[in-house]
Amino acid sequence: MDEKELIRRSQGGDGEAFGVLIERYKGKVFSLAYGFTRDRTAADDLAQEVFIKAYFSLPRFKAKSEFGTWLYRIAVNHAKDYLRKNRSRLRDVSIEDVGEQRLAAAEKSQEDIQSEEERRALVLGVLERLPEKYRTILTLRDIEGMSYEDISRILGLSPGTVDSRLHRARQKLRQRLMSNINLQGGNNGL
Amino acid sequence: MDCKKAERFLLRSYDTPSGPEEKAELRGHLEKCPACRKKDVEYRTILGLLRPGPVPEPLPYFRERLLARIREKEKEIPGLFGLKLAHRAVAFCLAVFFVFGVGILLFPPEETPELSQAERLFLQNENPLTETASLLNQNRAEDKNMMLIFASVDDRKAGRR
Numbered sequence: 001m002d003e004k005e006l007i008r009r010s011q012g013g014d015g016e017a018f019g020v021l022i023e024r025y026k027g028k029v030f031s032l033a034y035g036f037t038r039d040r041t042a043a044d045d046l047a048q049e050v051f052i053k054a055y056f057s058l059p060r061f062k063a064k065s066e067f068g069t070w071l072y073r074i075a076v077n078h079a080k081d082y083l084r085k086n087r088s089r090l091r092d093v094s095i096e097d098v099g100e101q102r103l104a105a106a107e108k109s110q111e112d113i114q115s116e117e118e119r120r121a122l123v124l125g126v127l128e129r130l131p132e133k134y135r136t137i138l139t140l141r142d143i144e145g146m147s148y149e150d151i152s153r154i155l156g157l158s159p160g161t162v163d164s165r166l167h168r169a170r171q172k173l174r175q176r177l178m179s180n181i182n183l184q185g186g187n188n189g190l
Numbered sequence: 191m192d193c194k195k196a197e198r199f200l201l202r203s204y205d206t207p208s209g210p211e212e213k214a215e216l217r218g219h220l221e222k223c224p225a226c227r228k229k230d231v232e233y234r235t236i237l238g239l240l241r242p243g244p245v246p247e248p249l250p251y252f253r254e255r256l257l258a259r260i261r262e263k264e265k266e267i268p269g270l271f272g273l274k275l276a277h278r279a280v281a282f283c284l285a286v287f288f289v290f291g292v293g294i295l296l297f298p299p300e301e302t303p304e305l306s307q308a309e310r311l312f313l314q315n316e317n318p319l320t321e322t323a324s325l326l327n328q329n330r331a332e333d334k335n336m337m338l339i340f341a342s343v344d345d346r347k348a349g350r351r
Contacts, residue, residue: 013264015257015260015261018257018260019253019257022252022253022256022257023253026248026252026253027248030245030247030248030252031242031245034242034245034246035242035245040246040249041249043248044248044249044252047248047252048252048255048256048259051256051260052256052259052260052263055260056263056267116239119235119239120239120243123236123239123240124239124240127240138240141205142237142240142241143240143241143242145241148205163202166201166205167198167201167202170201170233170236170237171197171201173236174229174232174233174236177232177236178232
């Protein structure tokens with residue numbers, strides 16, 4: 001069924017039509033939520049809340065932008081709220097986190113996998129502590145792989161601002177990472 | 191090219207392919223500058239680590255759970271909507287009452303002095319003889335007298351005198 005028709009029917013309260021939209025977008029919304037939370041259960045909950053918010057805001061959706069862009073905007077704003085509320089509960093990067101994120105990759109040795117996951121956990125730990133605007137843009141560009149144009153539409157920023165903010169965010173991430181590593185007295189392969 | 195500019199070019203090169211001139215300029219700088227070469231390696235490693243490994247699937251029955259939550263919320267919303275509306279109505283009434291009260295305190299209404307009958311007739315541009323015309327038109331003296339008596343009684347009732 002055509003997306004416009006699905007949206008029109010969902011605006012009228014048709015749960016089945018909205019169900020089809022959920023199926024179409026749940027992967028991307030969940031992935032975005034996971035990029036922010038790094039936790040499957042939290043990402044699942046966040047993605048559900050995004051869809052609930054979207055469903056009740058649908059009557060106000062005027063199709064000025066693509067439905068996907070509109071939905072991502074809701075997702076990003078909701079994720080920002082989540083980050084703000086959970087700032088105090090940021091986890092320290094510990095060996096348990098590394099173990100939790102370890103993924104089996106047959107072609108790599110156990111040692112390689114462990115080392116890579118340790119480094120990834122370190123980078124993500126520092127990313128979590130960056131100011132929200134930098135974290136958001138890094139998540140959209142470097143984790144989700146979105147284009148500048150999409151980021152610009154979702155965040156309501158000019159492409160020039162996206163470019164400069166992204167550069168600043170990467171610089172901040174590298175600087176903090178380096179100072180963290182220096183404090184810990186090693187280079188962790190970075 | 192200085193290191194600051196080189197860093198800007200480097201960061202841009204991770205997203206969009208640089209032009210041949212920019213590329214050559216950057217390569218030339220990197221060959222001479224070990225600090226920027228190190229930065230390049232660090233950035234590439236960080237970006238590589240940020241790129242996600244496999245993203246897990248949402249928890250099972252995502253759609254079913256979501257639709258159930260929406261149905262639950264739909265039941266709650268009319269009540270919430272009514273409550274919200276009531277709060278707004280109370281706030282609106284208070285605001286109107288306050289504005290009205292302040293208005294009356296600041297600008298008390300002026301009491302208009304009562305106009306005399308002559309002034310009223312003059313302002314309304316009326317003929318003072320129209321009311322008495324029917325009286326004056328009476329031919330018989332007793333009719334005229336009776337009408338004068340009734341008119342004076344009516345006037346007294348209306349508090350004119």
